[in-house]
Amino acid sequence: MSSVLFVAEHRRGDLRDVSYEGITAGRQLADALGGELHIAVISGDVDGFAESLNTPEVDVLHTVEVGEEFDHDVYAGATEALHAELDPAALILPNSVNGLDYAPAVADSLGLPYVSDTTALAYDDGLTATREMYGSKVETTVDVDADQFVVSIRSGEWEAASGAGDAELSEFAFDAEVVDDGARVQGFEEVGEGDVDIADAEFLVSVGRGIEEEDNIDLIRDLVEATGATLSSSRPIVDNGWLPKNRQVGQSGKQVTPNVYLAIGISGAVQHVAGMKGAETIIVINTDPNAPIFDIADYGIVDDLFDVVPALTEQFE
Structure with a gap:
């Protein structure tokens, strides 16, 4: 009972980033426990997903071939069955829309304590989980x-x-009929009119209330086009109706982890920072040297964006 089981996540045929991050989190915890790391892939192209997830950190990969997309009852039932088979010390799930759908149900069914939305895990004669609040x-x-x-x-x-x-690869047989309540997911419909998924972007240029007026966003679009980046924003821009909801970064928008995040006219409210602090390189343009976002920036420019952005655009063009 010292092993760790992590359930990977995929959507519409693609593994989510958290699936690879979960391997790292699981390996660290398994090492602290002195046990093995088991990864489970439920539904979809389980063989293809398992091949992608077969990294050096993983000891055993379990494939559960049932259905194509996420289904609450199937995921909860299969996870509980795997848990009964492996008897792991730790069960790790993504803190995503899907994960939050079935994680509490699994914990309740197993009669185990559940800690959600963790940002760090440590084990020394007991689990210590780090969370952020307020x-x-x-x-x-x-x-x-x-x-x-x-x-x-x-x-x-x-x-x-x-x-x-x-x-090691292991096929885990699970009969979905045992959890058949008459309801099944029949398809997937993308919400909103989003033409891009900013969560998949490698380079994001994000604009905040410092842009002052909607017409000034064209200035940022010129830079986006010149750099080949993807346009995103903080919440005030979306609340004003200047950009659609699918472009919003933050706790009430999307969490993003691009290679480069260029924040323009964004002060750095905690809700926004929570959605982008995982970016590999953070660059900030802001007139206020005391703006909170500078605390997490790798590079910063304290200047007027209306002077800096056109100069950057010209350089890239």
């Missing part, structure tokens, strides 16, 4: 006094695992 203004730790537990991890907090491994 819009990420306060960091707290939760000590779990139990031999077995369930946690969900926030995307962007762990480095993504990579490389080729030689994990």
Whole structure:
């Protein structure tokens, strides 16, 4: 009972970033426990997903061939069955829309303590989970006094695992009929009119209230076009109706982890920072040298964006 089980996540045929981040989180916890790391892939192209997730950190990969997309009852039932088979100390799930759908149900069914939205995990005679509260203004730790537990991890907090491994492959048979309540997912419909998924972008140019007027966003679009980046924004821009909801970064928008995040006219409210602090390189343009976003910036320019952005655009063109 010292192993760790992590359930990967995929959507519409693609593994989510948190699947690779979960391997890193799981490996760290498994090492602390002195056990193995087991990864489960439920539904969809399980063989293809398993091949992608077969990194050096993984000991065993379990494939559960049932259905194509996420289904609450199937995922909850299959996860509980895997847990009964493996009896792991730790069950790790993504703190995503899907993960939050079934993680509490699984923990309740198994009668185990559950800690959600964790940003760090440590084990020394017991689990200590780190969480952020009050819009990420306060960091707290939760000590779990139990031999077995369930946690969900926030995307962007762990480095993504990579490389080729030689994990053992195991097919896990699960009969979905045993959890058949008459309801099944029949398809997937994208919400909104989004033409891009900013969560997949490698270079984001994000604009905030410092742009002052909607017409000034064209200035940012010129830079986006010149750099080949993707346009995103903070919440005030979306609330004003200047950009659609699918472009919003932050706790009430999307969490992003691009290679480069260029924040223009964004002060750095905790809700926004929580959605982008996992970016590899953060560049900030702001007139206020005391803006909170400078605290997490790798590079900063204290100047008027209306002077800096055209000069950058000209350089890239």
